Amino acid sequence: MTQNQKDRRMLGAMLRIPFQAIVARINEGLRTRGFTDLRPAHFVIFQHIHPEGSHLTELAEQAQITKQSAGALVDHLMACGYIERLPDPNDGRAKIVRLTERGRELEKAAREILSQVEQEWAEQLGDERLTQLKQTLKDLIALIEEGAKS
Amino acid sequence: MTQNQKDRRMLGAMLRIPFQAIVARINEGLRTRGFTDLRPAHFVIFQHIHPEGSHLTELAEQAQITKQSAGALVDHLMACGYIERLPDPNDGRAKIVRLTERGRELEKAAREILSQVEQEWAEQLGDERLTQLKQTLKDLIALIEEGAKS
DNA sequence: CTATATAGTAAGATAAACTGACTATCTTGT
DNA sequence: ACAAGATAGTCAGTTTATCTTACTATATAG
Numbered sequence: 001m002t003q004n005q006k007d008r009r010m011l012g013a014m015l016r017i018p019f020q021a022i023v024a025r026i027n028e029g030l031r032t033r034g035f036t037d038l039r040p041a042h043f044v045i046f047q048h049i050h051p052e053g054s055h056l057t058e059l060a061e062q063a064q065i066t067k068q069s070a071g072a073l074v075d076h077l078m079a080c081g082y083i084e085r086l087p088d089p090n091d092g093r094a095k096i097v098r099l100t101e102r103g104r105e106l107e108k109a110a111r112e113i114l115s116q117v118e119q120e121w122a123e124q125l126g127d128e129r130l131t132q133l134k135q136t137l138k139d140l141i142a143l144i145e146e147g148a149k150s
Numbered sequence: 151m152t153q154n155q156k157d158r159r160m161l162g163a164m165l166r167i168p169f170q171a172i173v174a175r176i177n178e179g180l181r182t183r184g185f186t187d188l189r190p191a192h193f194v195i196f197q198h199i200h201p202e203g204s205h206l207t208e209l210a211e212q213a214q215i216t217k218q219s220a221g222a223l224v225d226h227l228m229a230c231g232y233i234e235r236l237p238d239p240n241d242g243r244a245k246i247v248r249l250t251e252r253g254r255e256l257e258k259a260a261r262e263i264l265s266q267v268e269q270e271w272a273e274q275l276g277d278e279r280l281t282q283l284k285q286t287l288k289d290l291i292a293l294i295e296e297g298a299k300s
Numbered sequence: 301c302t303a304t305a306t307a308g309t310a311a312g313a314t315a316a317a318c319t320g321a322c323t324a325t326c327t328t329g330t
Numbered sequence: 331a332c333a334a335g336a337t338a339g340t341c342a343g344t345t346t347a348t349c350t351t352a353c354t355a356t357a358t359a360g
Contacts, residue, residue: 010264012172013197014287019165021294026162041347047163057307067308069348093307093356114160124293125286133286136279137164143274144171191316207338217339219317243325243338 022117029113035106037080045073046099046107049083053098082106172267179263185256187230195223196249196257199233203248232256 023040030038048054048062060070074097077083082103088094099107122130173190180188198204198212210220224247227233232253238244249257272280 009288009291010197010261011268011284012169012176012193012264014284014291015165015169015172017291018287018294019162019169022162022165039346043162047160055307065347066349068310068350071309072347088307091307091357093354095308111160114162118161121290121293125289129286129289133283133290134161134164136275136283137168138159139275139279140271140283141159141164141167143271144168189315205338215316216318218319218341221339222316238338241326241338243323245339 022114025117026110026113029116030106030109033109035109038077038082038106042073042077043110045070045077045083046103046110049097049099051099053086053096055088055094056097057094059097077103172264175267176260176263179266180256180259183259185259188227188232188256192223192227193260195220195227195233196253196260199247199249201249203236203246205238205244206247207244209247227253 023043026043027038027040030036044063044065045059048059050058056070056074057067059074060067063070074083074085078085081100083097084100085095085097088096118130125133173193176193177188177190180186194213194215195209198209200208206220206224207217209224210217213220224233224235228235231250233247234250235245235247238246268280275283
C-alpha cells in the first residue's frame with residue numbers, strides 16, 4: 001500500500017532478473033538474425049576480446065574463468081567461424097585470438113539488440129532514471145572492484 | 151575525462167557484476183558461519199519456499215527451472231537437513247517441501263549477510279541512491295514481467 | 301645455460317541444467 | 331459413475347559450462 005511497503009524480493013534477485021532479461025533478449029535477437037550457434041556463455045568472450053586480438057590467458061583472466069574453460073568457448077566460436085587464432089609473432093607459446101568478419105557482424109548485432117532494449121527501458125522508465133541506474137551501477141562496480149583488490 | 155565518457159561496459163555486464171558480488175558474499179558468509187554444504191544454485195529454492203511449505207512444481211515455476219532440476223536441488227537440501235518433505239494431506243500425488251529449523255537458521259543467516267552488504271553499499275553510495283536503485287530495479291522488473299505476459 | 305615462470309592443451313570430474321518418458325493421483329464432462 | 335485428460339513428481343539419459351591436476355613448449359632471469 002504505502003511506498004515503504006517492504007518488497008519480499010531480495011536485492012540479489014532484483015539484479016538477477018533484469019540481467020537475465022537482457023541475456024534472454026540478446027540470445028533471442030541473435031537467433032532471429034541468423035546467429036543460431038551461440039550460447040549465452042560465449043558472450044563473455046566477445047565482451048573481452050580486443051580489436052587487435054587477445055591471448056587466451058588474458059580472456060580467461062578478464063572473464064574470471066579458467067583458461068581451459070575459455071579455451072573450450074573459443075574452440076566452439078572458432079568452429080563456428082566467429083573468431084580465428086594466429087600464432088603470436090612475439091611469443092612462440094602464444095596464439096592471438098581475434099574476431100573474424102562474421103565475428104564483428106555478430107558483435108554489431110548484439111550491440112544493436114542491447115541498444116534496443118535500453119531504448120525500450122528508457123521509454124518506459126524515463127531517460128533520466130535509466131541514466132541514473134547506469135551511473136549507480138557503475139559506481140557500485142567501482143567500489144566492488146576496489147574491495148576486491150584489498 | 152568528462153562525466154559523459156562512454157563506459158565500454160554494457161548494461162548486461164553492469165547488472166551481472168553486482169549480482170555476482172552479492173552471490174559471492176552470501177556464499178562466503180554462509181561458509182564462515184558453518185553452512186558449508188550449499189551451493190549458489192540452491193539459493194533460488196530458499197528464495198521461493200513458502201513458510202507453510204511449497205509444492206515442488208510451484209518452486210520450479212517460480213524459480214523458472216524444470217521440476218526435475220528443482221527436484222535435484224531439493225534432494226540435496228533434504229540430504230543436508232535444510233528442508234523436509236511431507237505428504238500433502240490434500241493431494242495424494244503431492245508432497246509439501248518446507249524448511250526445517252536448520253533451514254530457517256540458514257535463511258536468517260543469508261538475510262543478515264545480505265543486509266550487511268546493503269548497509270556497506272548504502273554507506274558508500276548513500277542511502278538515497280541505494281533506495282533509488284532498488285526502486286528503479288523494482289519498476290524495471292515490473293515492466294519485464296508485464297512484457298513476459300504478452 | 302639452467303631454473304623457473306608462462307601460454308596453452310589434455311584428460312577427467314562435477315554441477316546444474318535440459319528433454320522425454322513414466323507412474324500415481326486428481327478433476328471434469330458426460 | 332467413470333473414462334479422458336490434467337497434474338505432481340520421478341527416472342534415465344544428455345548437454346553445457348565449469349573445475350582440478352597434469353602436461354608440453356617456449357620464454358626469461360639469475
